[in-house]
Amino acid sequence: MAFVAGFISVASFLGLAISAGSYGEAVRKVVIADAVAIVCLGIAALLYWLGSRQG
Numbered sequence: 001m002a003f004v005a006g007f008i009s010v011a012s013f014l015g016l017a018i019s020a021g022s023y024g025e026a027v028r029k030v031v032i033a034d035a036v037a038i039v040c041l042g043i044a045a046l047l048y049w050l051g052s053r054q055g
Contacts, residue, residue: 003041003044003045003048006037006041007038007041007045010034010037010038010041011038013030013031013034014031014034014035017030017031017034
């Protein structure tokens with residue numbers, strides 16, 4: 001459940017930022033942080049799923 005909420009949160013902000021097209025330096029930093037966060041969430045979700053399959 002937490003992974004889903006994290007993905008929704010990060011993806012919604014990235015979607016808004018991308019649809020806006022032009023944004024300032026502060027928002028650009030958040031976009032970069034969110035891009036890193038979505039990759040980390042994906043890795044964490046994969047590891048959690050693999051761990052839950054073992055036992």
